[in-house]
Amino acid sequence: MVASGLQIYRAYARFGERGGPFFPNPFQDQQFPAWSRLGGWLAGALNWHFALMWPLGAIGLLYVSYLVGSGEWRALLFRPRDVAGALAMGRYYLRLRKDHPPQGKHNPLQKFAYSSIVIVGILAVLTGIAIYKPVQFPWLVALFGGFQAARFWHFWTVWIFVAFTATHVLLVFVVDPASLRAMITGWYRGRFPSHD
């Protein structure tokens, strides 16, 4: 999805109506390297993108319905009462605090990450629908501030997703490699009992 998106971006590498003004964008008129792009040309990339959107949406729906159905959302949802704990965790990570604050299955910063990534996922899909069928979903286009703004936000949700995934997997290797298998298979046999 990301790789075909980068190929699509190549066709018009800026955000704004013809003639401007354009949204601030460090990648304006830039091309991403060939190894990062999928599809070969615009049509090929569109066909990948519009094929992979179905499994992306289906898996996203499945994930959220599972969280809701199983009650697992309780361990992941960031609530207002987690704000103080998140600040304490932040101080601990920044070495401003020596002891690890007490936590449940996930600490408040993890809850914040897992809650916001669901929102980012929903935004990625909604901005995508807005630019795929702007005439049929005018309220979505308006919600994101216009067609070019929706393109802009669609592009940026990708970078948040990429950053999240990279950090997520990096932390797995740093903290608890055994949970990588748990992420893929659902079974955990590592050293942190709370991960059951």
Place this chain on the structure above:
Amino acid sequence: MTDRRSFLKLAAAAGPASLAAACGWDGGNALRPSLLTISRFNDWVGERVLSASGRLAPTYDPAERTPRLPSYFISRATPVLQDPAAWRLRVNGLVRAPLALTLGDLAAMPRVSYTVKHHCVEGWTAIASWHGVPVSAVAERCGLLPTARYVRFDSFDSGYFNGWDLASAMHPQTILAYGLNDNPLAAAHGAPLRVYSPLKLGYKLTKYVVSLTFMDTRPGGYWEDQGYPWFAGL
């Protein structure tokens, strides 16, 4: 050992994916047909589900026009008619009365004028005003047969053509435009006549039109036959 093994599994999964990306892969002989099948499914969703309501595209104030409207054609040089006076719009296929219309005939027919946003498949957009006659008015005049399900627009631009489903063609905002921004259509934008609709991506909007053919089988299109989505409805 567990972590090394799972890392290798991950690497094995990531390898083909990144290789595919590295090759600029369009799916090759193995996957490209499947991608095109899914694209046809997406056409069906667009045509039968999302665009079924016949919703109108938003219109803008002429003051909001974009300063520059890009254009393109397939030919090496801007396609121009040798003898503009001899040009006729041929309307044929599944019709009771085939037509050969002059620009004067078209100008005498119901006129639609709107200021709308153009969406290119590349991602750019531009607002412009278009003036022309609804395709539905032409269909009424030629007496469409009930077997007609598609229309094919042909041009004199190196064989460029597009196939449309009938519902999209009969949409009240689908016009044969002879004017752009209060002026006659310029050669760069498809003079003397082009298809226009704010509900389709730009590549569906045939320029330099010479004929409409109503059909019962689905016509392809210049870009569509090379893999671009066929319905391309916004």
